[in-house]
Amino acid sequence: MALNLDLKKNNPLLSKVVQQLDLIKNNLLLSKVVRHVALSKNLIFIAGAGISCSGGIPDFKSSNGLFEMINQKYPGSFHSVRDLFDANLHISDNAVKAFYNFMGELNKLVLETEPIATHLFIKKLADMKKLKRVYTQNIDNLEEKAGLEVWNFEKLKRYESQVVQLHGTLANLQCQLCTNVYSFTQKSCDIFIKGEIPNCPKCERRVVLYGDEHPNELEIGEIAKYDKKKADCLLIMGTSLRIPEVKHLIKEFAKAVHKRKSYVIMVNDTNVVNKEWSRIIDYQIVATCDDWVNLVDNELSNNKPQISKKRKRTKNDNQGRNEIVYQEKKIKVPSLNNKSSIKNKIK
Structure with missing residues (x-):
């Protein structure tokens, strides 16, 4: 994808066109965007399936993906991936079996998959x-596997x-x-793959489908309202919008x-931005999520170690005044290149 440099004084906020950048070309504008992300202090990520694909979890819509496999096994049950995730269409026995089979096969992959570069990068941030x-x-839970704290809507305080x-x-x-919660284990996967339901008669997935009301919609809205007060950069990664x-x-x-004169950046391996997103998304990076985060990680690693200053009140000096000194403490920045050390930390 060629780089469009018609930026109206290099300020995307003044342009009606989303600027597209290519990682292959090492240009000054790309470096500026990368550095902006690296210097941000309150990053917001909105993540989609694209951040997990390189870890072995396939896109549902690909020709060799899980949906195609389920479609061959249960022909005519669903016409699209959206239909599969539409709660209103789970009305026939065949459709229900197909759905449970799909969820079992998907979770089997998830249990075998480890966090990849993008998940580890977010943990580093x-x-x-x-x-x-x-x-x-x-719904793959790889963020928690990477060591991030996931809001479970019950125990962890939302903020x-x-x-x-x-x-x-x-x-x-x-x-x-009975509302009891159980781990989705390999044993449960085997039952689901057969198109059956585990022993608990009403036991189901904890996944929100099309047509479902999110049980914590109001709480999510409150968290988003809280986060908007400080967000200084928005990264949208691996989603089709x-x-x-x-x-x-x-x-x-x-x-x-x-409002904070900051950037909204879209990262996806295909062009998904249309006119609807003019004046909303500033830059679109057409690349894999892993390639993009490695670029930003290099920028973080090349910077000097961060210095945090501790304010400490000492004893009175000779004039009876309280002297205030600052103690400097170096903060080590881990590298994504050392994957073994990171994995050890998140086990």
Whole structure:
């Protein structure tokens, strides 16, 4: 993708056109955007399936993906991936079996998958106190595997969480009758793959489908309202920008970020931005999420170690005044290149 440099004094906020950048070309504008992300202190991420694809979890819509496999096994049950995730269409026995089979096969992959570069990068930003929040559409729970704190809507205080799961998680099963929560284990996967339901008669997935009302919609809205007060950069990664609720969330955060003269950046391996996103998304990076985060990580690693100053009150000096001194403390920045050390930290 060629780089369009018609930036009206290099300020995307004055342009009606989303600027597209190519990672292959090492240009000054790309470096400026990368450095802007690296210097941000309250980053907001909105993540989609694209951040997990390189880890082995396939796109649902690909020709060799899980949906095609389920479609061949249960022909005619669903016409599209959206139909599969539409609660209103789970009316026939065949459709219900197909859905449970799909969820079992998907969770089998999830259990075998480890966090990849993008998940580890987000964890690194959290460790550096640069992450405000991750709003993820993914149900693979890889953010928690990477060591991030996921808001479970019950125990963790909402503003202390680092990850908000917009569509639920495959980590647990919940009985809709007795409300007990169980781990979605390999044994449960085997039962689901058969198109059957585990022993608890009403035991179902903790995944929000099309047609479902999110049980914590109001709480998520409160968290987003809280985050908008400090958000200084919005990164949208690996999503097709099609789900209405997610689009609304992006637009609300974009308003807050632009008020601070900051950037909204879209990262996806294909061009998904249309005219609807003019004046909302400033830059579109057409690249894999892993390639992009490696670029930003290099910028972080090339910077000098951060210095935090501690204010300490000492004993009275000779004139009886309180002398205030600052103690400098170096903060080590981990590198994504040392994957073994990072994995050890998150086990």
